[in-house]
Amino acid sequence: GNSVTQMEGPVTLSEEAFLTINCTYTATGYPSLFWYVQYPGEGLQLLLKATKADDKGSNKGFEATYRKETTSFHLEKGSVQVSDSAVYFCALSGRSNDYKLSFGAGTTVTVRA
Amino acid sequence: DTAVSQTPKYLVTQMGNDKSIKCEQNLGHDTMYWYKQDSKKFLKIMFSYNNKELIINETVPNRFSPKSPDKAHLNLHINSLELGDSAVYFCASSRGEGTGELFFGEGSRLTVL
Numbered sequence: 001g002n003s004v005t006q007m008e009g010p011v012t013l014s015e016e017a018f019l020t021i022n023c024t025y026t027a028t029g030y031p032s033l034f035w036y037v038q039y040p041g042e043g044l045q046l047l048l049k050a051t052k053a054d055d056k057g058s059n060k061g062f063e064a065t066y067r068k069e070t071t072s073f074h075l076e077k078g079s080v081q082v083s084d085s086a087v088y089f090c091a092l093s094g095r096s097n098d099y100k101l102s103f104g105a106g107t108t109v110t111v112r113a
Numbered sequence: 114d115t116a117v118s119q120t121p122k123y124l125v126t127q128m129g130n131d132k133s134i135k136c137e138q139n140l141g142h143d144t145m146y147w148y149k150q151d152s153k154k155f156l157k158i159m160f161s162y163n164n165k166e167l168i169i170n171e172t173v174p175n176r177f178s179p180k181s182p183d184k185a186h187l188n189l190h191i192n193s194l195e196l197g198d199s200a201v202y203f204c205a206s207s208r209g210e211g212t213g214e215l216f217f218g219e220g221s222r223l224t225v226l
Contacts, residue, residue: 032213038154043117043203043217087154093213100161100169101213106154 002027006090006104013080013111021075021107023064023090033057033066033073034091038106044089047075080111116140119204119218126194127226133190134221136204144168145187146205146215147179156203162187163210191223199225 007022025031032051036044048057053068062077073090090104117138126132138145146169147159160179161169167179176192191198201222205215 034213036215041219043205043219044156044215045217046214049213089156091213093211095211100158101215103156106156108154 002031002092002094002100002102004090004092004102004104006088006107008105008107010108010110013109015081015111015113016079017111019075019077019080019084019109021088021090021109023073023075023104025071025073025090025092027071027092027094029095030068031095032093033064034093034101035062035064035073035075036089036091036103038087038089040086047088080109082111082113085109085111115218117204117206117216117218119202119221121221122219123222123224125224125226128194128196130194131190131192132194132223133188134202134204134223135186135188136218137186138204138206138216139185140206140208140216142206142216143184143209144207145181145184146207147187147189148203148205148217150201150203150220152200160187160189161210168210194223194225196225199223 003026034049035047037047038044048059050057050066056065064075087106144163146161162181165181181187201220204218
């Protein structure tokens, strides 16, 4: 079945540091890939997505590229802010009969001033 | 206007009680979901409804019963609450099955004493 593995946290960074959160997936066919973010006390919200190989999703300074050859969708941001402190979830949605959204375990990121 | 709203936001109750959580979405979406998030932030899908019909029913104790009176509402009723039911329950909606783009409510934190 489909599954997502993302790097374990927690991750603690200083402001303006570079952030990478690794995400790899296992799926049959060509899934769609997502990053969701959960700010403290809130529900999840979609951060970015990519629906086919080599697509790059981007939003709020975050980027992730769908790499079919390495089955990866790593999240990156060049210069984090305190307001980026949140839990980040990588997710995968399969095709046709296996469209259920599968989430990774989440990575807690704390950015210190 | 909140797109996906859940009530109550907090619920503290004794073991053995029965409780309900309500969810409403005003986005005109066809598909709604219930997710459970444990203390380690792990998200697990419980149920999904599409146009009031149950389409996903994961391995969840039958003490949990979803009800969808119309496609804008998906309520969750829990009988005979147990300590292990303590979690944050998230309602979500999407335009259809398999889009992967879910809109989440703010969550309902259930504490069973």
